Amino acid sequence: MATDEKQPIVQFKGILKRFGNVVAVEKMDFDIEEGSLVTLLGPSGCGKTTLLRMVAGLEEPTEGDIFIKGIRINDTPIHKRNLGMIFQNYALFPHKTIFDNVAFGLKYRDVSKEEVNKKVTRALEMVRLPGVENRMPSQLSGGQQQRIAMARAIVIEPDVLLMDEPLSALDENLREEMRREVDNLQQMLGVTTIFVTHDQREALSMSDKILVMKDGKKQQEGKPETVYNEPANHFVADFLGHSNFILGEVVDVDDHHVTVKIETGDILFAENKGGFSKSDQVEMIVRAQRFDAFPKDEFKPVEGMNHFQGRIKDRSYMGGEVSYFIELGTDREIHVISMMRTRIYDIGEEVSVQVSPHHCHLILIE
Amino acid sequence: MRPKSWKPWALLAPSMSAVFLLLVIPLCFVVVYSFWLRAPSGADIPAFQFGNYAKFFEDFFYPKILIRTIRISFETVILCVFMGYIPAYFFYRSESRYKKAFLLLIMLPFWVSFIIRTMSWINIMGDSGLINHFLLKIGLIQSPISMLYNEFTVLMGLIMYLLPFMVLNIYVSLEGIDKSLLEAARCMGCTEWQAFREVTLPLSLPGVSAGCLLVFVLTAGTYLPPMILGGPGNEMIANLIFKRIVGTLDWPFGSAISVILLSLLFVIVWTYNRYLGINQIFKSLQGN
Secondary structure, three states: OOOOOOOEEEEEEEEEEEEOOEEEEEEEEEEEEOOOEEEEEOOOOOOHHHHHHHHHOOOOOOEEEEEEOOEEOOOOOHHHOOEEEEOOOOOOOOOOOHHHHHHHHHHOOOOOHHHHHHHHHHHHHHOOOOOOOOOOHHHOOHHHHHHHHHHHHHOOOOOEEEEEOOOOOOOHHHHHHHHHHHHHHHHHHOOEEEEEEOOHHHHHHHOOEEEEEEOOEEEEEEOHHHHHHOOOOHHHHHHOOOEEEEEEEEEEEOOOEEEEEEOOOOEEEEEOOOOOOOOOEEEEEEEHHHOEEEEHHHOOOOOOOEEEEEEEEEEEEOOOOEEEEEEEOOOEEEEEEEOOOOOOOOOOOEEEEEEOHHHOEEEEOO | OOOOOOHHHHHHHHHHHHHHHHHHHHHHHHHHHOOOEEOOOOOEEOOOOOHHHHHHHHOOHHHHHHHHHHHHHHHHHHHHHHHHHHHHHHHHHOOOOOHHHHHHHHHHHHHOOHHHHHHHHHHHHOOOOHHHHHHHHOOOOOOOOOOOOOHHHHHHHHHHHHHHHHHHHHHHHHHOOOHHHHHHHHHOOOOHHHHHHHHHHHHHHHHHHHHHHHHHHHHHOOOHHHHHHOOHHHOOHHHHHHHHHHHOOOHHHHHHHHHHHHHHHHHHHHHHHHHOOHHHHHHHHOOO
């Protein structure tokens, strides 16, 4: 192909889904590039699962078209779309052996018997569970069952792998391990994957691209870094990570900085990324981790940085880091997560907080 | 002994004693009676002899009724499976708001006496029943066709009585199937029919199997449909017992027939459980 851009393998064009009077997915356009792992992220009920199920054919879009490899698949029956689906509850067939579970899709795909044996063995090796062919699903642990579900989905070499919150039924430690495993497997096979989750850590760590959704509407799409560092709106900033929101008005704009006067009357600077002009109403978003806290008497302000004075109001020790709520004079408080480069501050202690304009992200308030 | 090991037994005692008093003891009576002698005068004489059993197998008359009973039971089971699976599956797949109401309709017949329900067929299929009346009226026939009092009507009565048991048993096991299993099968390349064969059908077998067992046992022990809707040649074993005990007051022989029926059913049920592998099916469903 002559184009530099990778060809999108899955395309949503004006997709809309209604259940009765409820709009589950609002008119949406979205492209997924071949070989990438795309996460649909959002709180429950945001339409992410519905979007996934429409790709699989388990739901029909009310309006709009879905294309896979450039072919419109709206009317292609489920069993003729070459897709691998992984369910939250594994959905292994309880009455079939592991071999029959994994070989299931091949049975309907004209594959010779030796070929089936070879493929099943290889798939089980890929998910690092060789030799369990003759067991029943109920004899395996939850994590193992999810691996079998993965083997079952990849053995048919699907065009797109669909995962519906595949890790949320697992416990914390196992989830971490499986997350890396899914990631490795996806990269090894290079299979285009759509991954539905409400877990931001899963989304941030695995994705090539994240689509953040809320109430059936697309909030933002982009690389994990973009979505995290440059949230398009309040919701995205709030949903991903711990953010501080400070309301204010733009009082000056120069080449490098946007100067914002915040509610308390303080003047703060944000890096000028364009798009703001004087007297715009803005919301400044600062990640809790971007602040540095110093003991008040040791603090030497750095030119061009934003700084506050405050008092530790509350703190929680979380092992690797400490989470502080710092009171800034009038009933305004900020959330600071500190990696403990110095020491743990006491409640009531006076501190100075500093943040670089580079980490102050502005969004317009309409 | 653990301090509170008596507790479950104490809690079980009321129901256990009810079962013992109302089921086990009467059954023992029946077994004891079956060995007694019946004097020509009609009096029952306590004894221990196998004359009543010998009498049953003396010629082909009684065994023939037993065999017929088993045959009709099998026929009823098979018809109920086919006639019951379809509505059960319909309820399972239905997304109607009235699904619960439909299910209630299945239970509705239980609220009307079984005898009345069985008798009502006489009003429908009898010589002066609805069907004959209608056919005479439109002039299709000149004299009533006799439709009642044959094995077909007996089977009809039995199915009317037993179908709800089958439907409910199958429905419950269908409802227990995780719908994502079907979706998984569809995504992997099954048509709807193939997915039914691969997933729904095998996973609903425990319900089918429980329904079959229930229908079989209930058919083998029933006497009302053959009595009301059957002819002289359609007697089943329970009719025979009824006649011996209520009709001729021959308790010893009636009891012997009961024990024979009971033993036969026991053997059939035991074999069924053992070889149809119900336990295996249940085992594979565990943990899901």
